[in-house]
Structure formats: C-alpha cells, structure tokens
Amino acid sequence: MGGKLTTCRSLAEESAEVILGALGRERTEDSRQRYLPGGVGYPETEEDLNARVRTMADRWNVDIRVVTYLWHILGTRSEEALEAIGVPKREMLAGTDIPRAFVRWIVDHEWVGRLEDLVERRLMLLFDRDLRPETLEDLAAILAEAGKLPVAQRSAEAKAYQRRLERYFGRRLAGGGLVSPPPAGR
Numbered sequence: 226m227g228g229k230l231t232t233c234r235s236l237a238e239e240s241a242e243v244i245l246g247a248l249g250r251e252r253t254e255d256s257r258q259r260y261l262p263g264g265v266g267y268p269e270t271e272e273d274l275n276a277r278v279r280t281m282a283d284r285w286n287v288d289i290r291v292v293t294y295l296w297h298i299l300g301t302r303s304e305e306a307l308e309a310i311g312v313p314k315r316e317m318l319a320g321t322d323i324p325r326a327f328v329r330w331i332v333d334h335e336w337v338g339r340l341e342d343l344v345e346r347r348l349m350l351l352f353d354r355d356l357r358p359e360t361l362e363d364l365a366a367i368l369a370e371a372g373k374l375p376v377a378q379r380s381a382e383a384k385a386y387q388r389r390l391e392r393y394f395g396r397r398l399a400g401g402g403l404v405s406p407p408p409a410g411r
Contacts, residue, residue: 361398
C-alpha cells in the first residue's frame with residue numbers, strides 16, 4: 226500500500242507545482258505531514274490500542290473480535306463505521322464474524338465496484354484461510370442489494386471470483402476442495 230500511496234502523493238505534489246507555477250503561484254503545502262486515513266489519534270502503545278478496542282466493544286456491545294477486525298481494516302475510522310451502522314445486528318457475513326452492516330458500510334463509503342474490490346482490498350479476506358464459497362455468495366448479495374451488481378449475476382460473480390482465486394492466487398476456498406497451502410516454514 227505504501228508504495229502506491231507514496232507515488233500518488235508525489236505525483237499530486239509535482240502536478241500542483243507545475244500547474245501552480247504556470248499560474249504564477251507557489252505550492253504552500255505538501256502531504257508529508259498528513260495522516261493516512263484511520264491514523265489520526267492512533268494509540269501510541271499496544272496497551273492503549275487494546276484498551277481502546279475493549280472500550281469500543283463495550284460501547285457498541287459487540288464481540289471484541291468484531292472491533293479488532295474493524296480496527297485492522299479502518300484504524301481510528303472504525304469508530305466512524307460503528308457510529309454509522311449503530312449497534313450491528315447479529316447478522317454476520319456468511320462464514321465470518323464480520324457484521325453484514327459493516328460490509329454494506331464499506332460498499333457505500335469505500336468506492337467498491339466489484340467483488341474483488343471487497344475481498345482483496347477493502348475487507349482483506351484474500352488470504353483468510355476460512356474464506357468460503359458461501360462468503361463470496363453473501364458478498365455478491367450485498368453488492369446486489371447496493372445496486373453494484375445485477376441480482377441475477379450474484380452466483381455467477383461468486384463462481385467467477387472463485388476461479389480468479391485459483392487462477393491468480395493458486396488457492397481454493399475452505400469447504401470447496403483443497404484449502405490454500407500453509408505458510409512457508411511450517
């Protein structure tokens with residue numbers, strides 16, 4: 226992630242310099258001191274982080290695993306997500322401990338266009354050893370509910386993504402045959 230973000234920031238700064246220079250103006254700021262999304266107010270120590278996660282779990286009356294997962298994905302923005310979805314219903318994404326309401330929030334707020342966006346970039350489920358076909362089906366259903374995927378294409382999209390996982394990443398889903406190989410060194 227850092228490489229892409231650094232390149233994007235650098236390109237923006239260079240572009241601003243050229244454009245502003247052509248207008249006879251100077252660039253007055255750069256992005257070096259800007260926080261990454263989810264980094265503002267990030268706890269200084271692991272102890273502080275654990276306390277914050279526990280406090281959030283208590284406040285929203287959700288399992289600490291849910292808050293830990295959200296924190297892993299969004300950092301300090303996980304509070305924004307929990308605030309927006311309220312107390313997540315106990316309806317979880319099939320085969321996971323992830324609230325469906327959170328997935329829908331991600332779809333609505335993080336420019337998700339396709340199933341691969343959700344799995345590989347937004348929810349970071351790509352290498353989850355427990356990723357299952359029913360999880361992909363449920364994600365496709367959420368995309369359809371959000372108008373990002375025609376309802377009639379839900380199953381086809383989930384199956385096509387399973388083929389992508391096997392073709393590009395060399396893995397099959399749990400409950401769907403061969404499970405992805407163990408990490409090197411085991």
